[in-house]
Amino acid sequence: MSADYVLETQNLIKEFKGFTAVDDVSLKIQRGHIHALIGPNGAGKTTVFNLLTKFLTPTSGRILYNGHDITSLQSAAIARKGVVRSFQISAVFPHLSVLENVRIALQRKEGNSFHFWKSEKVLDKLNDRAVELLESVGLGNFAGAKTVDLSYGHKRALEIATTLALEPELMLLDEPTQGMGHEDVDVVADLIKKVSKDRTILMVEHNLHVVSKLADQITVLQRGAILTEGDYETVSADPRVQEAYLGVAVEENGA
Amino acid sequence: MKISKLSIVLLGVALVAPFVMYPVLLMKILCFALFASAFNLLLGFVGLLSFGHAIFLGTGGYVTGYLVMNSGLSPLLGILAGTAAAAALGAVYGKLSVKREGIYFAMVTLALAQLMFFVFLQAPFTGGENGLQGIPRGFLFGFIDLSDNLNMYYFVLAIFLFGFWVINRTIHSPFGQVLKAIRENEPRATSLGYNVNDYKWAAFVISAALSGLAGSTKTLVFQLASLTDVHWHMSGEVVLMTLVGGMGTIFGPLVGAAAIVGLQNFLSGGELGNYVHIIMGLIFIVCVLAFRSGIVGEIQKIVKRNFS
Ligand SMILES: Nc1ncnc2c1ncn2[C@@H]1O[C@H](COP(=O)(O)OP(=O)(O)O)[C@@H](O)[C@H]1O
Ligand SMILES: [Mg+2]
Numbered sequence: 001m002s003a004d005y006v007l008e009t010q011n012l013i014k015e016f017k018g019f020t021a022v023d024d025v026s027l028k029i030q031r032g033h034i035h036a037l038i039g040p041n042g043a044g045k046t047t048v049f050n051l052l053t054k055f056l057t058p059t060s061g062r063i064l065y066n067g068h069d070i071t072s073l074q075s076a077a078i079a080r081k082g083v084v085r086s087f088q089i090s091a092v093f094p095h096l097s098v099l100e101n102v103r104i105a106l107q108r109k110e111g112n113s114f115h116f117w118k119s120e121k122v123l124d125k126l127n128d129r130a131v132e133l134l135e136s137v138g139l140g141n142f143a144g145a146k147t148v149d150l151s152y153g154h155k156r157a158l159e160i161a162t163t164l165a166l167e168p169e170l171m172l173l174d175e176p177t178q179g180m181g182h183e184d185v186d187v188v189a190d191l192i193k194k195v196s197k198d199r200t201i202l203m204v205e206h207n208l209h210v211v212s213k214l215a216d217q218i219t220v221l222q223r224g225a226i227l228t229e230g231d232y233e234t235v236s237a238d239p240r241v242q243e244a245y246l247g248v249a250v251e252e253n254g255a
Numbered sequence: 256m257k258i259s260k261l262s263i264v265l266l267g268v269a270l271v272a273p274f275v276m277y278p279v280l281l282m283k284i285l286c287f288a289l290f291a292s293a294f295n296l297l298l299g300f301v302g303l304l305s306f307g308h309a310i311f312l313g314t315g316g317y318v319t320g321y322l323v324m325n326s327g328l329s330p331l332l333g334i335l336a337g338t339a340a341a342a343a344l345g346a347v348y349g350k351l352s353v354k355r356e357g358i359y360f361a362m363v364t365l366a367l368a369q370l371m372f373f374v375f376l377q378a379p380f381t382g383g384e385n386g387l388q389g390i391p392r393g394f395l396f397g398f399i400d401l402s403d404n405l406n407m408y409y410f411v412l413a414i415f416l417f418g419f420w421v422i423n424r425t426i427h428s429p430f431g432q433v434l435k436a437i438r439e440n441e442p443r444a445t446s447l448g449y450n451v452n453d454y455k456w457a458a459f460v461i462s463a464a465l466s467g468l469a470g471s472t473k474t475l476v477f478q479l480a481s482l483t484d485v486h487w488h489m490s491g492e493v494v495l496m497t498l499v500g501g502m503g504t505i506f507g508p509l510v511g512a513a514a515i516v517g518l519q520n521f522l523s524g525g526e527l528g529n530y531v532h533i534i535m536g537l538i539f540i541v542c543v544l545a546f547r548s549g550i551v552g553e554i555q556k557i558v559k560r561n562f563s
Contacts, residue, residue: 053446079448091446093439104436105447107429113449114457116430123429166447 004031005064006170006200007052007083012061014047014224021047023224025061029170029217034192034201036211039221040244045204046088048221049172052202053078053085065170080108082169086176088204090155092147092162099143101158102130105165130165137161137191153184157191164195171195173203177210189213212236220244261506269412278404279476284516285415286473291496291508292422293465298494299503300426301458302438303353306361307368308466308493310348311341313375313485315467320387320480321380330393330401334414334471341467342460344371349459353452365487372485386481390474407476414472418465423505425461434458495535498542501549510550 007029014022022044029035037045050056052063054075063071070078079085093101106126107113115122134140137157142150150158156176163171176192177185189210192201196214205211211218211232218235220227222244228235235241272281290312297303319337322328328336352363375381382388392401401407425431436444437451444451474480483489492515500511515535522531546553 055442055445074450075445076448076450079446084448085446087442087446091440091443093436093443095439096435100432104432104444107432108448110429112429113433114430114454116425116428116457116461118428119424120427120429120432123432162447 005029006031006066007202008064009052010062010064012048012051012063013059014044014051014056015059021224022051022058025221025224025226027219027226029200029202031200033216034196034203034214036215036218037202037204037221038206038208038211038218039227043221044224045221046174047224049085049174049204052172053083079166082166083172084163084166084168084170085172086159086163086174088174088178090152091159092150092155094146094148096147097143098134098139098145098147098150098158099127099130101147102133102162102165103127105162106130108166133161133165134158136164136195138187151184153180153187156180156184156188160188160191160195169199171199171201173201173205175204175206177205177207185210208236266416273405273408278408280516280520282408282411282476283473284513285411286469286476287493287496287512287516288509289415289418289472290466290469291493291500291512292419293462293469294493295497295502295504295508296422296425296465297458297462298497299507300431300438301434301455303455303459304357304361304494305352305364305459305462305490306494307348307364307366307487307490308462309487309489310368310371310485311345311463311466312470312473312489312493313480313482314344314371315341315470316474316480316484317375317381317387318467319471320390320474323393323475324387324390329397330395330410330475333393334468334475337471337474338464338468341470342464345460345463345467346456349456349463353455353459365490368485368487368490372482372487375485376482381480384482386479386483387474388479390478390480392475392478401475411472411476414468418468421461421465425458426505430454430457492535495539495542497549499538499546499549501551501553501555504549504551504555507549507551514550 005028009025009027012022012025013020025048037048039045047056051058054073058071062069065081065083070081093104103123103126106129107123112118112122131140131143134143137160139154139157139161142154147158177188180188185207193214215232218232219229220235220241227240227244228238294305294308297305315337318340319333322336323330323333348367351367352360355363376383392407395401395410399406401410433449433454437454441451470484496511496515497508499514500509501507519531522534527534542549548556
């Protein structure tokens with residue numbers, strides 16, 4: 001038997017009005033790995049995430065999750081199967097409390113989410129678990145705070161805690177360290193390392209330092225297509241990658 | 256805690272009010288307060304602006320009026336039937352509209368409501384332009400004479416309290432938590448595994464049913480069901496009431512309904528009667544430009560600033 005793959009795409013294509021954003025992408029995500037998806041801006045990374053979670057419908061191609069074809073499932077159903085994504089812009093519920101943010105995720109499995117005749121107090125029994133999750137991402141002291149008041153780094157940590165509440169088998173993180181200062185970047189990177197213990201993570205990441213530290217496997221996208229794949233040493237030594245990706249990255253940092 | 260003390264005071268006021276003010280005006284305010292609260296459940300807590308909500312108010316009214324008049328249904332059963340009819344219409348219209356976003360949702364709800372408006376205009380059993388007149392109020396439980404305004408008032412108050420309780424419970428329920436999450440960040444709610452359209456639909460049906468309850472009750476109060484209640488003007492009025500009072504607040508729609516109904520009543524008696532629509536329009540503009548959070552919303556801000 002070859003390696004065990006959680007997720008596989010076969011010849012995934014997404015066209016927008018004659019423009020191909022994702023071009024024949026066949027990905028294999030090995031179970032237990034942190035798999036990084038890198039590439040210049042506009043390469044199609046976020047679009048791949050949108051296809052995997054059905055926020056966009058592929059023009060053609062298949063998506064297999066644990067060997068089952070999930071190409072025709074809807075977003076919410078894919079999430080319920082265990083593939084949970086974050087968004088490039090931080091995805092929190094700003095006017096709910098920090099605790100409520102996590103509780104919303106825990107609540108789903110309770111099966112009472114349509115019960116409009118019950119008091120929300122029935123959700124209090126989830127508080128301990130919610131606080132536990134908040135503590136695991138270093139937000140234990142913020143449970144009662146309003147989410148809008150959190151710093152950017154804390155919001156991203158809250159997002160991870162909320163995602164973890166669903167105990168996803170596969171976590172998709174879209175640029176989790178984007179727009180952060182150095183200290184926050186390291187905190188979030190350590191956090192990702194920590195939560196990767198019993199699960200698989202596919203992440204889009206621009207920060208190559210983070211990628212080199214975390215990723216077991218890297219896929220480089222360019223203009224919607226896979227340029228190359230491999231571990232950090234292999235990929236970073238590839239002259240095409242240096243030209244296509246690192247060149248752009250250097251320019252970006254200089255700008 | 257503050258809210259519940261306030262509720263007790265308000266309840267006390269509501270119980271003695273008919274001895275101080277004209278009961279029919281008070282009943283009108285209660286019916287519109289319930290209607291606006293039901294509308295606010297969608298606008299304020301799910302973020303859906305329905306621009307055809309009068310159709311549920313009016314459907315409740317017509318069905319109740321027709322059955323009480325022609326089938327001899329008791330007032331309570333008549334109201335139940337009207338509410339059920341509005342809920343059923345809401346179930347269909349909700350299915351057709353909740354998939355749309357923003358302005359498209361508003362347009363679809365308006366179009367569907369207009370469709371039903373023409374049905375009520377043309378159908379033989381609605382009395383066309385005249386509407387249904389002289390609908391008997393009847394006897395509650397067979398022995399409480401509702402033609403007595405005071406009896407009717409307490410009946411209406413009880414219905415209002417029930418409807419208002421349902422809305423509050425919905426907002427503060429596990430279901431309400433999901434609604435708030437959808438309002439705050441719909442894609443995130445989806446990515447947590449919630450089928451957001453199913454939740455929006457359920458909220459739509461609850462809102463339609465309670466709007467129907469308000470309309471059914473109003474029909475018995477005025478002994479009249481007419482096209483006014485299904486007209487798009489009425490759909491606009493409930494938007495106005497909710498915005499003036501404060502959308503997304505519990506008491507906003509009550510204050511808004513009391514303010515608008517009170518003002519209309521005041522104006523229609525005086526020389527300004529011809530300018531009602533212009534004055535309402537001006538209030539709308541002022542609200543949207545200067546008092547985004549409405550009367551209750553502004554008060555909450557002041558309280559927060561000074562006491563916390
Ligand atoms: N919904 C859409 N409609 C049209 N074009 C889109 C859409 N989403 C993304 N694109 C285009 O697809 C390309 C890839 O975008 P994206 O996946 O966001 O890139 P990345 O995340 O790698 O920076 C870009 O050129 C973008 O403009
Ligand atoms: Mg992107």
